[in-house]
Amino acid sequence: MIHDFRNDGPRKVGHVKEVTSLANPIIKDIKALTNKKSREESGDFLAEGLKLVIDALELGWTIRTLVYAKAAKGKPLVEQVAAKTVAAGGLVLEVSEKVIASITRRDNPQMVVGIFDQRWRQLRDVRPKTGETWVALDRVRDPGNLGTIIRTSDAAGASGVILVGETTDPFSLETVRATMGSVFAVPVVKATPEEFLAWKRTAGVSVVATHLAGAVDYRTIDYKKRPIVLLMGNEQSGLPDALAKEADALARIPQAGRADSLNLAVATAVMLFEARRHLLTLSETR
Ligand code: SAM
Structure with a gap:
């Protein structure tokens, strides 16, 4: 069952959820986005890296969830995208490096990952x-x-x-x-x-x-x-x-x-x- 981030409702600016467990259900749903079936069901996808997330927000893409590693906490650009995510009604997760590595399946993961709505032109x-x-x-x-x-x-x-x-x-x-x-x-x-x-x-x-x-x-x-x-x-x-x-x-x-x-x-x-x-x-x- 895919967690529908859209039903979580708007959040207060500054609200950040800390996650360190790989068993957290939201993390499981995010990891599932590496499978085509989950992407099709949810209509969402993952983009890695701060630059990509900034570009996407500038181009008006809808962010559902922002995930950043603890080590990125306090960096001005990360704080800015976090504030934009919350203002857009998205969820912000501050996670351990182990969690972000497991989402992107990389040993040296990006510090920031965004979950966005897919867009298809007809x-x-x-x-x-x-x-x-x-x-x-x-x-x-x-x-x-x-x-x-x-x-x-x-x-x-x-x-x-x-x-x-x-x-x-x-x-x-x-x-x-x-x-x-x-x-x-x-x-x-x-x-x-x-x-x-x-x-x-x-x-x-x-x-x-x-x-x-x-x-x-x-x-x-x-x-x-x-x-x-x-x-x-x-x-x-x-x-x-x-x-x-x-x-x-x-x-x-x-x-x-x-x-x-x-x-x-x-x-x-x-x-x-x-x-x-x-x-x-x-x-x-x-
Ligand atoms: N075995 C395939 C075939 O017989 O067509 C080779 C396909 S090629 C790797 C993939 C595509 O790249 C081709 O269908 C064509 O659109 C394009 N392509 C590759 N080399 C080309 C060439 N020299 N001239 C025109 N199109 C080429």
Whole structure:
């Protein structure tokens, strides 16, 4: 049974609960968020590290619980996020290092962990405009790949990531870690292949699918005239015919050497920076 943090009601600013026992039921529920089933049931997920928690709060994400290690007590930034959590009706837990290590399953854990509500964008609400680039991933399996793609999409200024078919969870601990915080900046959408294809027919987008048998050099495509959706295939089997045949272009990244293909996240990065080359300048970056 998942503890529903939403029913705990608002708390007084300054209220902090101390927990040292691994058997504490709230800690058990937080640890359960490392399982997909618990994340689905509760709609929550874990993000590790003070920077991520600050970023998430700045971007308006709803924090349910803030957990910090005793050693972080009194640090001004930690006190600030704790006050914000309480003001937002969330719970603040001050825990032993042993407890925070068991939540994140790490020997050298982050001192701060936040539990946030998941956010999913609906495909029907995605109406890309010219200059927008979306990434669509067919059945992405590897959390590291997905996290890296979300981070790279953020860095390239893409508008969001559409997860097509049965995929790894963008809100798993591994994926969130690999996004380095970009999970809070990049909208994610879930769709079946049928929903994606139906959306594609009315959304006014140009779908550039990448395929090892693609006939078009990815550098020769016009990425300016319509909003672009870069469609990437599954790590093992590549893009299925049902998706490939509906694409506006089947692009290939020329390769040399003995490697059969590029890693999915690397191929996505190459495509993203080419598709957005005309929009990215040094003066706009930090
Ligand atoms: N064995 C798979 C296949 O036959 O397609 C390899 C998949 S590859 C690891 C994962 C995805 O990355 C591909 O489906 C494609 O979207 C993209 N990709 C990798 N290398 C590529 C290349 N040279 N040109 C175009 N797309 C590439």
